Amino acid sequence: xxxxxxxxxxxxxxxxxxxxxxxxxxxxxxxxxxxxxxxxxxxxxxxxxxxxxxxxxxxxxxxxxxxxxxxxxxxxxxxxxxxxxxxxxxxxxxxxxxxxxxxxxxxxxxxxxxxxxxxxxxxxxxxxxxxxxxxxxxxxxxxxxxxxxxxxxxxxxxxxxxxxxxxxxxxxxxxxxxxxxxxxxxxxx
Amino acid sequence: xxxxxxxxxxxxxxxxxxxxxxxxxxxxxxxxxxxxxxxxxxxxxxxxxxxxxxxxxxxxxxxxxxxxxxxxxxxxxxxxxxxxxxxxxxxxxxxxxxxxxxxxxxxxxxxxxxxxxxxxxxxxxxxxxxxxxxxxxxxxxxxxxxxxxxxxxxxxxxxxxxxxxxxxxxxxxxxxxxxxxxxxxxxxx
DNA sequence: GAAATTATTTGCCATATGACAAAAACTATT
DNA sequence: AATAGTTTTTGTCATATGGCAAATAATTTC
Numbered sequence: 001x002x003x004x005x006x007x008x009x010x011x012x013x014x015x016x017x018x019x020x021x022x023x024x025x026x027x028x029x030x031x032x033x034x035x036x037x038x039x040x041x042x043x044x045x046x047x048x049x050x051x052x053x054x055x056x057x058x059x060x061x062x063x064x065x066x067x068x069x070x071x072x073x074x075x076x077x078x079x080x081x082x083x084x085x086x087x088x089x090x091x092x093x094x095x096x097x098x099x100x101x102x103x104x105x106x107x108x109x110x111x112x113x114x115x116x117x118x119x120x121x122x123x124x125x126x127x128x129x130x131x132x133x134x135x136x137x138x139x140x141x142x143x144x145x146x147x148x149x150x151x152x153x154x155x156x157x158x159x160x161x162x163x164x165x166x167x168x169x170x171x172x173x174x175x176x177x178x179x180x181x182x183x184x185x186x187x188x189x
Numbered sequence: 190x191x192x193x194x195x196x197x198x199x200x201x202x203x204x205x206x207x208x209x210x211x212x213x214x215x216x217x218x219x220x221x222x223x224x225x226x227x228x229x230x231x232x233x234x235x236x237x238x239x240x241x242x243x244x245x246x247x248x249x250x251x252x253x254x255x256x257x258x259x260x261x262x263x264x265x266x267x268x269x270x271x272x273x274x275x276x277x278x279x280x281x282x283x284x285x286x287x288x289x290x291x292x293x294x295x296x297x298x299x300x301x302x303x304x305x306x307x308x309x310x311x312x313x314x315x316x317x318x319x320x321x322x323x324x325x326x327x328x329x330x331x332x333x334x335x336x337x338x339x340x341x342x343x344x345x346x347x348x349x350x351x352x353x354x355x356x357x358x359x360x361x362x363x364x365x366x367x368x369x370x371x372x373x374x375x376x377x378x
Numbered sequence: 379g380a381a382a383t384t385a386t387t388t389g390c391c392a393t394a395t396g397a398c399a400a401a402a403a404c405t406a407t408t
Numbered sequence: 409a410a411t412a413g414t415t416t417t418t419g420t421c422a423t424a425t426g427g428c429a430a431a432t433a434a435t436t437t438c
Binding site for chain 4: 337365366368372
Binding site: 069081082085125126137140141172173174175 | 250254256258270271274303310313314315318319321324325326329330331332333334361363364
């Protein structure tokens with residue numbers, strides 16, 4: 001829980017009472033490898049924070065291919081934003097790639113934080129901005145490069161992740177086939 | 190200016206006084222095709238809203254290639270978020286693709302809106318969320334497809350944009366060469 | 379409106395990546 | 409420890425896309 005508070009305090013000041021309130025509304029939780037945090041067709045009703053582990057966002061293309069759109073690891077908030085904000089069914093999945101320890105906020109509690117803590121919206125805005133910038137920085141360069149360069153950039157941006165995620169997930173994130181990624185890895189080392 | 194107010198009111202309610210205050214802080218502005226709204230190396234100090242025209246975000250890769258990372262058209266806010274939020278020099282450019290009519294907020298005025306209008310932060314948060322979701326929805330599907338499919342998806346997502354942007358910009362957005370895009374277009378029609 | 383500049387198309391060839399299938403290396407389960 | 413299941417690697421071949429250069433078309437400038 002301290003991890004969470006410490007993370008939030010980077011984005012704005014909070015007094016002891018406010019911190020207590022946040023802790024009250026937060027719930028510790030866990031997911032085993034492969035379990036889903038939220039699923040396509042359902043409305044996402046919670047916001048997560050990763051204490052330990054890796055999660056991914058994924059979906060299925062019209063050809064039935066499973067595609068990973070994003071990875072996240074420790075010390076990050078995550079949410080299926082479109083579904084959560086607009087209360088519409090999600091089009092994708094949020095899945096644990098490894099066993100995960102999480103902190104979870106229900107939508108009602110998340111709303112209460114906004115209603116109760118002066119400045120909370122601004123903090124959320126900053127967290128959101130930062131997440132957005134990071135995501136875009138990770139995804140943008142992928143398109144314009146060949147597969148080997150994409151993989152090398154992935155290694156730079158996610159230095160600690162390579163050994164924690166299956167090759168097939170990573171391949172679908174990079175937009176290449178598992179075979180190709182396997183060959184690329186061979187060529188590099 | 191009504192375009193702007195109407196757009197904002199989608200995201201939250203504002204009284205007449207608040208609307209007046211926003212109008213006061215907003216400034217009409219224009220850019221000619223090719224001109225920059227913000228530039229690499231400089232700190233982005235304004236937020237824009239497109240009344241008419243198309244803008245793009247672009248940058249130069251380490252091989253000197255010019256790469257378009259995003260297009261935006263009418264009825265959208267845009268800002269070099271990382272530079273603006275953190276007051277650090279930008280790494281990219283925001284450029285007018287066509288002649289543009291804009292509404293511009295200086296950083297100080299933008300800040301004043303936040304300080305003065307109760308609920309403004311929440312509205313910004315919603316606008317930001319929506320923009321983020323849209324951007325991700327546009328970019329994510331591109332990676333996993335071949336060039337022809339990427340172009341077709343672009344046509345779907347940006348139905349009105351194709352004839353307004355140069356082929357070379359679009360090619361760099363899709364991550365292919367101008368020659369390839371030219372051939373793809375030929376094959377489709 | 380002619381000349382100069384810039385943008386797009388086309389041709390040719392090389393090569394990275396995909397598709398499919400089989401083999402090998404891991405992992406999990408009893 | 410043996411089996412079954414899954415994931416990763418490797419092989420072969422086909423093809424989409426890139427690189428480069430030249431030709432054509434469109435746009436800008438004087």
